[in-house]
Amino acid sequence: MNKFIRAFPQSEFKFKLYDNPERKTWQQIKKKTGCFALINCGYFNMKTFETASTFMVDGKWKFSPNYHDYGLLIDKDGKMSIGTEKEAVCDYCSGLPPMIIKNKKYSGYSEVGNNGNTMVGIKEDGTPIFLICGKDEKQTSAQGVSDLKNVGCTDIFRFDGSWSTQGSLGDGMDLQPSQKRIVRNYILVFKKNQEDPTPDVNPIKPEPPKPNKPKPVKPTSVKRVYISPSMQHKNGNKKYDYIESDEMNLIADFIIPELKRHGVITMRNDPNSNLSVVIPESNKFLADLHLALHSNAHSTSIPDSQKTARGALTYVWRDEGEQGKYAREIIKEMNKIQPFSNRSGRVIANSDLWETSDTTAPAVIVEVDFHDNEGAKWIQDNRKNIADALVKSTLNYFGMKYIEKNEKPTEPTHWYDECRAWAIQNKIADGARAEDVATRAEVWQMLYNYKKNI
The missing domain is CATH 3.40.630.40 (Zn-dependent exopeptidases)
Structure with a gap:
């Protein structure tokens, strides 16, 4: 099954937005933070990986508001509510767009055809309901709205869909898309009785790369x-x-x-x-x-x-x-x-x-x-x-x-262009200094890289 709906009563769960500049998979984020569940939310630029929709984490705008709209507010205690960017203090993510506000179609309401679907609905008593439906299974936005209204939601927000739809609503409710996309930001769900995860949820600096695994350097002279x-x-x-x-x-x-x-x-x-x-x-x-x-x-x-x-x-x-x-x-x-x-x-x-x-x-x-x-x-x-x-x-x-x-x-x-490209592709050498003499240490490293990667 590639479609899940689940309620997260606020008496039992708390929430946090997560910014993902390190490009971790949702599985890695779940393991790192210890969250119970998580889903994708805001838009991002798939070429630069920069946040591309209104998004605040820990009181800092990752993408400043360009328009006035409803979205999800999360306070410092992890309580989720509905509001606008003007009320954002701790965490905020705008709807993309808001679909239903107070049981009525919102002015920015727009329907999307069969695709991956990520939605959050809020019941009248304030209980958040999460819906994820994979692109392989497909669901129109109108079907998603209907599903959430059927379980009592009076406010409904759509978030980034298509192959971006991903995550888990808890044990046995992991979405399994055929295509693996890394996305920029998520809504995390924690059980209230688990240890406070906040210090590690949004680190100020990404983890530094491991020194013994440098990224290949692309030589600029060869296209x-x-x-x-x-x-x-x-x-x-x-x-x-x-x-x-x-x-x-x-x-x-x-x-x-x-x-x-x-x-x-x-x-x-x-x-x-x-x-x-x-x-x-x-x-x-x-x-x-x-x-x-x-x-x-x-x-x-x-x-x-x-x-x-x-x-x-x-x-x-x-x-x-x-x-x-x-x-x-x-x-x-x-x-x-x-x-x-x-x-x-x-x-x-x-x-x-x-x-x-x-x-x-x-x-x-x-x-x-x-x-x-x-x-x-x-x-x-x-x-x-x-x-x-x-x-x-x-x-x-x-x-x-x-x-x-x-x-x-x-x-x-150059006579060696083809073999240099092969060495770069297979992570044996970085392609730099092609006509320089190699030291013994560099030869050892290349032999080691060959054994490890070929």
């Missing part, structure tokens, strides 16, 4: 791109004998040697893999960019005669920063080879796409054209042109010049 062709083997167009995963891998076959020719190191997914493998692999590779290759299709409800959309489309987690910059470079270069395009607003932000939200590198999913009309034939006839456009957009992002094949490169590549 790395993770190429992720579609693993959707059933999407296609029978008329043109088109299979999405096959075509995207053929395009990748052109991209990879071209990037290598420009001194860019690449890593490619296994076409028979899945995102639970691909995303950690991209992150371990220390990619500078993550490029996912796909083709598009109309809704199945649209008649074939009306499937006329053409042109490239890009998806990003948010249309801002480095990912937005890379997506616009892709659209710029694709426009040059797709004068027929009738798509508009072709950089689309979608926070529910795992491949753009959970990769460390700026990630873009590009759908090169539609495959359920004549676009399939165009893709087949233009594999090399598409690859060249994506290579040029990648080089543009890096500030590198595209070198024609008869033009001599201005910056030579």
Whole structure:
């Protein structure tokens, strides 16, 4: 079961907000603090991991209020109540949004379709009711509101959902999502008879890294791109004998040697893999960019005669920063080879796409054209042109010049670039000082790292 509802009477339980800059899992937080239960709450930026919704801990704003709204207040004794940011003294987290206030739909009420769901309801007697429903099981926000109203809640708040929904409501009530996401902040629940946990709940400083496990240092002179062709083997167009995963891998076959020719190191997914493998692999590779290759299709409800959309489309987690910059470079270069395009607003932000939200590198999913009309034939006839456009957009992002094949490169590549990338990826060496002499101690360390990690 991946849906749980539980009441926490305030005569038996107390509450605390928890800020998680150390990026601990909820299981680690539960073990560290000794809390009885915990759930995720506020929004956070999945690229920078900074808090992104109104949130106060121990009287200090982690994210200052940008608007006036209802949320959950927790006082220094751990009692939870309803209020606004103006009443916040100890802990406060705003609703995202408040759904029901005093048995009525709140002005900011908005419903969300089937997804992961994290909610807190408050009964008229002040008893908090927690609800968590995993994205694998799915629940609309309207269903969540109905569940909480059915157990007597008069005030209901929605918090961050989708893959962020996580935690435990006590023994035997651990949520078990298929995708493991680290989130920034939580609501913790403690039994009143257990030892006061407050001194260790929100440490001022994160734990220092262990000295014998340094993070790999990414050499700045070598750029790395993770190429992720579609693993959707059933999407296609029978008329043109088109299979999405096959075509995207053929395009990748052109991209990879071209990037290598420009001194860019690449890593490619296994076409028979899945995102639970691909995303950690991209992150371990220390990619500078993550490029996912796909083709598009109309809704199945649209008649074939009306499937006329053409042109490239890009998806990003948010249309801002480095990912937005890379997506616009892709659209710029694709426009040059797709004068027929009738798509508009072709950089689309979608926070529910795992491949753009959970990769460390700026990630873009590009759908090169539609495959359920004549676009399939165009893709087949233009594999090399598409690859060249994506290579040029990648080089543009890096500030590198595209070198024609008869033009001599201005910056030579190194014979050891590939093996250096392998050593970094496998945590054998940090890639620095590639042409310096190694001491005996450094050789011992590399041999030790090899034995430990390979």
